[in-house]
Amino acid sequence: QITLKESGPTLVKPTQTLTLTCTFSGFSLSTSGVGVGWIRQPPGKALEWLALIYWDDDKRYSPSLESRLTITKDTSKNQVVLTMTSMDPVDTATYYCAHYIRVAASSHWFFDLWGRGTLVTVSS
């Protein structure tokens, strides 16, 4: 059974750096064809993809946020860490991590399982 759980601060101040950890079980991020992504949802707004890391350590970032994001993995701990610099009140959102997988023998990748999310508020 695959589970993912997000953890990190609930409140950060403007200009600070946010560090979020996704701790997962039920799969290995060293297995071919597997990734973990981060997605956020500001209050009352749509889902927004932020970053992805693949089993081979390939990384992808949202073009609009790339300069502020870093994603890393610790395979031995079953964790993926996202850092976001220069936090602003508009970054207030629920942040989700999700298991990213492709259908066998295809290139269709999708988020099949998600954590419940963690709400991060940016305020002084």
Place this chain on the structure above:
Amino acid sequence: DIQLTQSPSSLSASVGDRVTITCRASRSISTYLHWYQHKPGKAPNLLIYAASSLQSGVPSRFSGSGSGTDFTLTISSLQPEDFATYYCQQSYSSPLFGQGTMLEIK
């Protein structure tokens, strides 16, 4: 950049209704289109992947169709637990979600 446009942005319907939500891509994305259901306070739930494949465990009243630029999610007979927000997402390029369709009880 590929853009996704969902319509309608909100929808009121009754239990038992047939509902269709559309997602249009700004250029062809083949079948690299997936659908999620999201309820407040819960994790989003994958319903359909690769435009028309039903995710394991998802009720058969959900179906997806389309390819290229135009896609639809259909709920054949709405159940009380289906009232939620629905998102499409493309994976032809870096992941991108549509703006969502909120399905409300009439």
